[in-house]
Amino acid sequence: MARAIAYTEIGTPDVLQLINIPVPVAGPGEVVVGINAAGVNPLDAKLRRGARPSAPITEPRxxxxxxxxxxxxxxxxxxxxAIGDRVAINNVLGTYATALAVPVERLVRLSDGVTMAEGAAxxxxxxxxxxxxRSLNVSKGDTLLVHAGSGAVGQAAVQYATLWGATVIATGSPARFEQLRALGAIPVAYGDGLADRVREAAPEGVTVALDCIGTDEAIQASLELVEDRDRIATIVRGPDAAEFGIRAFSGGSPIPLTDEEVAWRDEAIALTVNLIEAxxxxxxxxxxxPLAEAARAHELIEQNGARGKIVLVP
Ligand SMILES: NC(=O)c1ccc[n+]([C@@H]2O[C@H](COP(=O)([O-])OP(=O)(O)OC[C@H]3O[C@@H](n4cnc5c(N)ncnc54)[C@H](OP(=O)(O)O)[C@@H]3O)[C@@H](O)[C@H]2O)c1
Incomplete structure (x- = not known):
């Protein structure tokens, strides 16, 4: 048997159970991956607690x-x-497991300089x-504000924007400033007075903003600081974006990603493997x-209780 984490009802982290499953078999166009690390994302917890809509549960999810x-x-x-290849799995349900059948188009080869935990992140x-x-067309000459720059999405946004020549202001808690600076961002604390602190950090103005936290404070600061609402996006407040006149990418948005945007999400993985290697x-x-502690991993991610990507190891 293989083992996996699954749940049969929406609820608190303790609905997550370690169960036995049949050993996965590779169908046409698939490979079986013996999993060494599974990345824990806030979306996993949102689906588990019912904060994102999903189909009724008819079998262990x-x-x-x-x-x-x-x-x-x-x-x-x-x-x-080939058998023995080290790979990252990109966006296939069921990675909290000892093994998973994966369509090859969802795999990216990992070079030796990239660890399994990094691949899972x-x-x-x-x-x-x-x-x-890419959708916001961030480039040299821009000053980008990233809300929750210290999170997993935020740190990636900081690094890509910096690589492309933009100036980046990133919000985080003061304990995370050193990390944000190391990635090339100017750190600013979130909390009361945020817009004023950003103005001080970016006296020439902010041209584009990405919200990776979804607080009213983040949305309001972006609206105050960025003139062009088409260059403000949220990945969390999708249902409310139209009301604010800003853009949303998934995160509960009724507007689906375009084919080009989906392709960008996919191409990013191999590009990033190469950058890490370099x-x-x-x-x-x-x-x-350990995989059996998935509930603890969800508690941590829901309480902002860990720095860096939480990984489950079967
Ligand atoms: N729409 C999409 O396609 C999509 C894709 C991925 C993620 N998301 C969503 O984006 C969000 C971030 O995901 P993630 O993986 O980056 O999460 P994460 O790694 O857990 O990071 C969360 C970050 O939020 C910061 N934070 C906490 N309270 C804050 C506040 N009041 N103001 C500003 N920042 C605050 C924390 O910063 P400190 O540690 O410095 O306090 C932490 O670094 C989640 O809600 C996730 O579901 C959406």
Missing amino acids: RVGFDGAGVVTELGEGVTGF LGIPIGTAYQCL GDFQIELGPEL
Whole structure:
């Protein structure tokens, strides 16, 4: 048998159970990946607690979209991958498991310089950050404000925007300022008076803003500071974006991503692997917990209780 985390009812983290599942088999166009690390994302917890709509649960629902591991079986028609390859899984449900069948188009090869934990931290956060910056057309000459710059999506946005020549103001708690500076951002504390602190940090003005937290404070500061509402986006307040006249990318938005935006999310993963390998991009890793402690991982992510990407290790 293989093992996986699943739940049968919406609820608090303790609905997450370690269960036995049949050993996955690679269908046509798929490989089986023996998972070494599963990335924990806020979305996993939002789905579990019912904060994002989902279909009724009719059988144990699996958890996790990002992971990394080793190819153990090739399905019919698979080319380009071999048994033993180290791979990252990008956005396939069920990565909180010991093994998973994955369509090859959802895999990215990991070079030796990228760890399994780093590979498991790529999919959702990196794809989202990169796509948002492409959609907002961030480039040299821009001053970008990233709300929650210290989070997984935020840190990726800071690094890509900096690489592309933008000046970046990133919000975080003061304990995270050193990390934000190391990534090339000017750190600013969130909380009362945010817009004034950003003005002080960016006297020439802010041209574009990305909200990765969804607080009223973040939305209001962006509206105050950025003239062009088409260059303000949220990834959390999708349902409210139209009311504010700003853009939203997923995060509950009724407007789906375009095909181009979906493609950007995917292309980001291999690009980022190359940048990590070259020493030009870093992933901040947080606690590694055993797979059986998925509930603890969800508590941590819901309480902002860990620095860096939380990873489950089967
Ligand atoms: N729409 C999409 O496609 C999409 C994709 C990925 C993620 N998301 C959403 O984006 C959000 C961030 O995801 P993530 O993976 O980056 O989460 P994360 O790694 O857990 O980071 C969350 C960050 O929020 C910061 N934070 C906490 N309270 C804050 C406040 N009041 N103001 C500003 N920042 C605050 C924390 O900063 P400190 O530690 O410095 O306090 C922390 O770094 C989540 O809600 C997630 O569901 C949406």
